[in-house]
Amino acid sequence: MAEGSDIAARMVRLEADNTRLRRLLDEAGAPDGLRHGLRDTMAMLRAVLRLSAETADSVENYATHLEGRLDAIARVRVTADTFGEVNLHTVISDELMIHLIREGEQAALDGPAVRLRPKAAQLVALAVHELCSNAVEHGAFGLAEGGVEVRWSVDGATPAGELTLVWKETGGAGIGPPARQGFGMQVLTEMLSYELGAKVDLAFEADGLRCTVRFPLTPRVGHVVDETDFEENGEPG
Template sequence: MAEPEATVARLAQLEADNARLRRLLDESGTPDGLRHGLRDTLAMLRAVLRLSAETAETVDGYATHLEGRLDAIARVRVAADTFGEVSLHTLISDELMIHLIREGEQATLDGPTLRLRPKAAQLMGLAVHELCSNAVEHGAFGLSQGGVDVTWSVAGDGKAAPGDLTIVWKESGSTGVKQPTRRGFGMQVLTEMLSYELRAVVALAFEPNGLRCTISCPLVPRTGRLAEDERADETGETG
């Protein structure tokens, strides 16, 4: 899709605003951790804006999908700012609820208590958003009998030594699922952004009854950790 003049102008304005904000952060004595987190978020927003424009087929589609992507990033950012880390279970269940998919009805979630660092959480949040949106538009969530099972596991204990985090998104109840003929934004998030930022390996299988997406990445400290207190609830607090 050729970018409309208004979109080009808006992107240029956002770039200028981001540059000014980075200068203000550097000059205001903002704590290093907060400054670093805001820079990561701004960089991701710029990437999302550009990739959304490059991969959209219509202006309406661009606007609709961009709003959902920015909302997904914002939700994770709020959780990260509040708790310092983001529960993987909460990240997934919150995104499903945005699409009116309830855990225990059309979705099952199962895995150990896992906390993601802010940058990794934003990337995972964006990936889950794209999987949900695709399931609504083309996959299991567009059918009354459709659903998804999401499981995650960590090889090793994920504490003493890094293990691999593996997340499996398995849709069911679909028919005639086919591999897309073009690489849209969601495909780029799954196959490029996760690989570059998290060293993730992503496998997509278009099976007869629905999409299977498997994401594997090293569970290193900058990515996340298994919760040390298994009694911790999904907000990161202990009861």
């Protein structure tokens, strides 16, 4: 009961903060885009709080994972507020770095320059965060020789184009499907599908997890850009 009361109290405080922020933005005459972005972010935060509570098997598990999930969303929101869009490479590399997985060492990233709209970027960041956390706790990142290859491509055959992203862990000892559907599985199998129209395939291979995500690059999701449009730090020039 205490845990349920605590979650309910958090939800009430979050909704109250959301209402105050909307009122302040309206009074300040903030642009529609900013207000819309705030609504999307707050809705996602509410969903994360609720699903984290529903899928956690203990208060300790809930507290341990919630902060990382909220941070993943917040980092993308800051970048989106600055640039309007977020570089897919940056989303992935930032999440890996939070888990001390460095590109060129334990991680290899490769794919065209893709900019994601704020909501799509937050969802992808949350998915990558869950993949990283799972690899640390159960997969390849828990082993000295473990690593990950993340590669993505865009098929331009359809009007919008379809992005295919493959997360492939290497050097692992092999893991099986989880005994229960936790928060990470819900993000991968439900949230991405509902919000982005994504199709997700999970394969539990001998050396680690392979996760393949496909979704259309519609205007509200993102688009491919010329490599020269980016500065060295991966953000728009």
